[in-house]
């Protein structure tokens with residue numbers, strides 16, 4: 001059950017919760033927005049499902065960001081999207097007319113590369129099950145990032161083909177020419193041959209690391225139907241490839257995007273925010289909101305992305321994926337700059 005209460009924004013966020021966990025506060029009125037903005041100095045912002053969906057900017061995204069900047073807030077954009085490098089994300093922000101310095105952007109491609117640079121200095125060569133942006137970030141920290149072009153160009157349609165591939169990987173590992181890590185990010189070009197090759201790299205070299213940008217199961221994507229209506233469907237994401245690699249190797253991937261505690265620690269170290277006055281705004285319970293919990297900061301769930309009313313209603317307040325606040329859409333923060341707050345029905349319709 002949703003609860004509207006400006007005072008609850010302050011009560012829950014300040015830990016005045018008593019014996020049992022407090023219900024989340026709902027941010028919907030101008031007073032709620034003002035209290036939320038006043039409560040925090042730093043806003044960590046997810047992107048897809050918060051600022052935009054697919055290729056469409058969500059309503060009032062730009063004025064909401066401007067309102068936060070006008071109020072002197074520190075903004076950091078942190079996304080599990082792994083198709084783009086940090087530089088490419090900067091170009092996407094510019095395309096949307098969103099003001100953001102490159103230093104404010106933390107895509108999971110960048111997060112993985114920074115983790116490798118700091119914690120896996122022995123990784124000199126990596127097989128990348130991911131897009132060009134992930135390879136670019138790894139190359140930027142001195143890792144030779146190879147992809148499907150490195151797989152022997154031989155037929156792969158039978159068990160003997162698999163045997164030849166396995167013999168090749170075993171020989172490479174024995175000669176010290178194998179890869180030090182398999183790094184996974186979402187990529188539309190995943191295929192069975194490349195996933196099998198990655199599995200063999202791991203199976204035949206016990207020292208090979210398994211790293212991933214996220215464990216997101218799917219993205220909820222809306223599409224237009226032939227009768228002029230609109231529906232949504234789940235686009236398979238990281239769970240698909242990690243299930244194959246983990247089940248065939250016995251490894252557990254180190255996930256370095258949200259909700260990892262390593263990323264939370266890295267970001268706190270780099271941006272130096274006061275955790276008590278920082279929140280993350282996101283649309284996913286299992287990445288954004290859990291990231292807030294793992295990083296010791298509050299969270300704001302927006303309803304413009306992956307999380308449905310039913311998913312939210314099914315959560316117990318004790319869950320680490322339970323948000324501190326719920327807001328219909330990020331654009332409501334435009335009210336902080338004096339822009340009129342739309343009524344709830346209009347907000348729900350995304351108008």
Ligand SMILES: [Mg+2]
Nearest residue numbers: 046048049283
């Ligand atoms: Mg999102």
